[in-house]
Amino acid sequence: MNRAEILTDRILEKIKGQNVKVKREDILKRMRLLVEEFKVPESEAVRTITNYLVREYGVSREGLMERASPLVKISGITKPNQWVSLKAKVVQLWDSNSPNVSQVGLIGDETGIIKFVIWSKADVPEVEEGKSYLFQNVVTDSFQGRMQVNLNRTSRIVEIDEDIQLPPREIDVIGAIVSFQQNSGLIKRCNECGRVLVKGVCQVHGKIDGYDDLRIKAVLDDGESVYEVILNEENISSLTGVNLEKALEIAKENLDRNAVLAELKNKLLGRYFRVKGLRGGRYLLVQDIEHYKPSIEEFEEILEALA
Ligand SMILES: [Zn+2]
Known part of the structure; x- marks a missing residue:
């Protein structure tokens, strides 16, 4: 979609609730003329077309105003389908396996950490780990019993010059790695953006050679909770x-990259680790991980809890 189409759909989105019969083609034609032909600044083009809709179709001007959703804290997100705005820091980016998703990961503020999903059709800049942003007009959602926020075509992202603090929830967990998730082991990343390639394809940059990296997405179980953890090359190398x-x-000797995964599973699955990190809901952001040998009593306790 080009800019004229995006702007047109934004306007249509806003007047959807009003009972007016405006043709998309009609708005788009005007938008193209203004933006592409006459190079009018976008905000002015939108204003011109707004005036036209108010005049010709009796569209309510209030309904067309940009209304930012209320600013909330992450701990205040408890229900799906709410439009909110958040000031938060990107704490972790994951790889998206879907072409419909442009970015996915975790954002946090001082009250909590939550998963976010930016749909490909959202017209927002890419976010970077460690930077803080104002996430405007995002919609809350519940997925597999957990809250998350989604960014779509009406959402905005503005980088802010503010270092958002994360929840002071450092934890120290002893648990077993009970499973590996997809795309673990010897992986390839995109040279352009660092995303993990799936069958040699970056979902943003297409077919690409990529570079090698090691990482594991795992589930750690301490008998009370399960945590999703990501181990990078440094973590993996120090443990295995x-x-x-x-x-x-290993991959060369076996003529198979999956041989690395088998080796890592062999060395890590079912073993105990002590992990220090930040907890946000189900996620545990690893700061330090080491092997752990439970005492007989602890071992029995863990086994009992796991049963
Ligand atoms: Zn890429």
Whole structure:
């Protein structure tokens, strides 16, 4: 979609609730003329067309005003289908396996951490880990029993010059790695954006050679809760002795990149670890991870809880 179409659909979105029969083609034609032909600034083009709709179709001007959703804290998000705005820091970006999703990860403020999904059709800039943003007009959603926020075509992202603090929820957990999730092991990342390639394809940049990396997405169970954790090359190498170089050797010897995954599973699955990090709901942002040998009593306790 080009800019004229995006702007047109934004206007249509806003007058959807009003009982007016405006043809998309009609608005689009005017928008193209203004934006593409006459190079009128977008805000002015939108204003001109707004005036036209008010005049010709009796569209209510109030309904067309940009109304920002109320600013809330993450802990205040408890119901789906609410339009809100948030000031938050991007704490982690994940790889999206869907072409419909442009970015997915975790954002946090001092009250909590929540998953966010930016749909591809949203017209917003890419966010970066560690930076803080105003996320405007996002919609709350509940997925598999957990709250998240989605960004779509009416959402906005503005980088802010403010270092949003994360919840002071440092935790220290002892648990077992009970499963590996998809795209773990010896992976390839896109040279352009760092996303994990799926079958040699970056969902933004298409078919690309990419570069090798090691990472594991795992589920850690401490008997009370399960946490999703991501281990990077440094974590993996310190726990298993398999660094990137070694992993490439294993893949070469076996003529199979999956041999690395098998080796890592062998060394990590079902074992106990002590993890220090930040907790946000189900997610545990790993700061430090080491092998842990439970005492007999602890071991029995864990087994009991796992049963
Ligand atoms: Zn890419």
